[in-house]
Amino acid sequence: xxxxxxxxxxxxxxxxxxxxxxxxxxxxxxxxxxxxxxxxxxxxxxxxxxxxxxxxxxxxxxxxxxxxxxxxxxxxxxxxxxxxxxxxxxxxxxxxxxxxxxxxxxxxxxxxxxxxxxxxxxxxxxxxxxxxxxxxxxxxxxxxxxxxxxxxxxxxxxxxxxxxxxxxxxxxxxxxxxxxxxxxxxxxxxxxxxxxxxxxxxxxxxxxxxxxxxxxxxxxxxxxxxxxxxxxxxxxxxxxxxxxxxxxxxxxxxxxxxxxxxxxxxxxxxxxxxxxxxxxxxxxxxxxxxxxxxxxxxxxxxxxxxxxxxxxxxxxxxxxxxxxxxxxxxxxxxxxxxxxxxxxxxxxxxxxxxxxxxxxxxxxxxxxxxxxxxxxxxxxxxxxxxxxxxxxxxxxxxxxxxxxxxxxxxxxxxxxxxxxxxxxxxxxxxxxxxxxxxxxxxxxxxxxxxxxxxxxxxxxxxxxxxxxxxxxxxxxxxxxxxxxxxxx
Ligand SMILES: Cc1cc2nc3c(=O)[nH]c(=O)nc-3n(C[C@H](O)[C@H](O)[C@H](O)COP(=O)(O)OP(=O)(O)OC[C@H]3O[C@@H](n4cnc5c(N)ncnc54)[C@H](O)[C@@H]3O)c2cc1C
Numbered sequence: 001x002x003x004x005x006x007x008x009x010x011x012x013x014x015x016x017x018x019x020x021x022x023x024x025x026x027x028x029x030x031x032x033x034x035x036x037x038x039x040x041x042x043x044x045x046x047x048x049x050x051x052x053x054x055x056x057x058x059x060x061x062x063x064x065x066x067x068x069x070x071x072x073x074x075x076x077x078x079x080x081x082x083x084x085x086x087x088x089x090x091x092x093x094x095x096x097x098x099x100x101x102x103x104x105x106x107x108x109x110x111x112x113x114x115x116x117x118x119x120x121x122x123x124x125x126x127x128x129x130x131x132x133x134x135x136x137x138x139x140x141x142x143x144x145x146x147x148x149x150x151x152x153x154x155x156x157x158x159x160x161x162x163x164x165x166x167x168x169x170x171x172x173x174x175x176x177x178x179x180x181x182x183x184x185x186x187x188x189x190x191x192x193x194x195x196x197x198x199x200x201x202x203x204x205x206x207x208x209x210x211x212x213x214x215x216x217x218x219x220x221x222x223x224x225x226x227x228x229x230x231x232x233x234x235x236x237x238x239x240x241x242x243x244x245x246x247x248x249x250x251x252x253x254x255x256x257x258x259x260x261x262x263x264x265x266x267x268x269x270x271x272x273x274x275x276x277x278x279x280x281x282x283x284x285x286x287x288x289x290x291x292x293x294x295x296x297x298x299x300x301x302x303x304x305x306x307x308x309x310x311x312x313x314x315x316x317x318x319x320x321x322x323x324x325x326x327x328x329x330x331x332x333x334x335x336x337x338x339x340x341x342x343x344x345x346x347x348x349x350x351x352x353x354x355x356x357x358x359x360x361x362x363x364x365x366x367x368x369x370x371x372x373x374x375x376x377x378x379x380x381x382x383x384x385x386x387x388x389x390x391x392x393x394x395x396x397x398x399x400x401x402x403x404x405x406x407x408x409x410x411x412x413x414x415x416x417x418x419x420x421x422x423x424x425x426x427x428x429x430x431x432x433x434x435x436x437x438x439x440x441x442x443x444x445x446x447x448x449x450x451x452x453x454x455x456x457x458x459x460x461x462x463x464x465x466x467x468x469x470x471x472x473x474x475x476x477x478x479x480x481x482x483x484x485x486x487x488x
């Protein structure tokens with residue numbers, strides 16, 4: 001069998017790239033080392049519960065890049081999303097339960113209250129005329145940290161508290177390391193609400209019915225229906241280079257599969273160093289790739305309850321006024337903070353009752369930690385159980401079983417540093433300084449949380465965008481250059 005392209009890894013980036021290529025009539029083969037699709041955005045059956053690999057809320061749901069990728073393979077509208085309705089915020093000693101309608105005025109106000117006035121004014125004047133210019137203005141803030149921006153422009157403590165929440169949810173990094181430009185990019189990109197034309201659609205935030213895995217599964221089904229192939233349990237050990245260009249891949253079982261294009265969703269450092277070999281690249285490129293900084297790794301506690309104890313869908317629990325201190329302690333000292341580390345709790349079964357046996361409930365708590373922390377991770381497990389009881393009284397009495405995932409459980413997806421989102425959205429790694437999806441090796445591309453120049457967004461959304469942008473580029477340029485329009 002001759003393939004136009006091989007995609008290594010069926011994470012969201014890999015699946016999205018596969019959709020675009022299959023949708024364009026290319027013969028694509030997706031190889032996934034695990035027995036299921038989705039990578040970090042996936043689910044598994046456990047004792048009658050369908051448990052996700054980590055609590056997720058999805059930005060832009062059916063109006064964003066996930067839907068775009070699905071549409072490319074005729075699967076538009078197949079993944080249904082439950083829009084977030086019941087949110088709990090625990091912050092600064094306050095516990096607020098909200099019935100939120102994402103896209104409402106309050107949410108827009110919250111986001112835009114932290115945008116510097118000069119940006120606000122500039123953007124509202126020029127946005128309709130020149131979106132290109134706007135990205136130039138935002139870019140100027142890529143060298144200023146969110147911390148500096150807040151100090152300079154934001155006086156209200158309340159707004160500072162809200163900014164804590166946003167920082168936690170969007171970036172999970174110390175303020176001092178997150179470029180303000182990236183926040184602005186995400187905020188501006190998320191909505192044109194600034195100009196009074198926000199719609200609920202643009203800010204749609206929710207959860208996929210059927211669990212996280214329903215997203216990659218629908219994408220893979222679409223790829224197959226368009227003539228592509230998705231093979232599970234195939235671990236790619238090597239990318240074959242011949243005549244200074246990609247020729248195919250070799251699996252751990254020694255199977256050789258040829259294709260002129262290989263798209264890796266298996267981590268940019270791991271692809272360059274392990275799958276290809278650094279000797280095939282210029283040393284400056286290898287240094288740049290190896291110097292990329294990954295974001296925090298996750299810890300995750302998944303709990304199965306014998307009955308429903310809360311109707312909250314998502315709870316954000318951010319400690320009183322010391323988020324930056326916590327993050328800095330974890331980041332620089334690799335220590336787990338005392339007290340209450342910031343975390344998020346999601347109840348998949350509240351958003352889709354089919355995910356737990358009738359009348360029962362699932363809760364998933366997760367938060368950031370340094371992948372190489374010097375502290376025992378048992379401390380986090382104990383903390384998480386206590387925090388769940390604090391947030392949802394009766395939790396302990398109704399707990400049937402729980403498991404606890406550590407960074408090592410996520411490292412199997414490729415990236416050794418097991419980051420929640422891939423490379424951190426930090427200085428020199430955002431906007432036009434993000435690594436390109438196009439590698440210097442002819443025929444080799446990267447997708448997922450580690451690649452995509454000028455691509456911004458949050459988590460899954462960003463990965464889907466990187467897959468779409470990469471594959472669109474390949475269809476536009478590479479296959480035309482190859483001259484035969486591909487094997488398909
Ligand atoms: C606990 C947790 C909570 C999160 N919460 C959110 C959230 O609320 N909202 C959000 O948008 N995002 C969230 N994220 C982030 C989101 O899950 C990731 O950004 C996204 O899923 C990463 O996709 P990716 O394309 O980088 O692929 P990955 O998930 O990294 O998948 C890569 C795939 O490639 C496979 N692979 C790697 N190497 C090989 C090889 N050599 N051969 C074959 N297969 C290989 C892996 O097995 C894996 O399936 C969260 C992540 C975690 C861990």
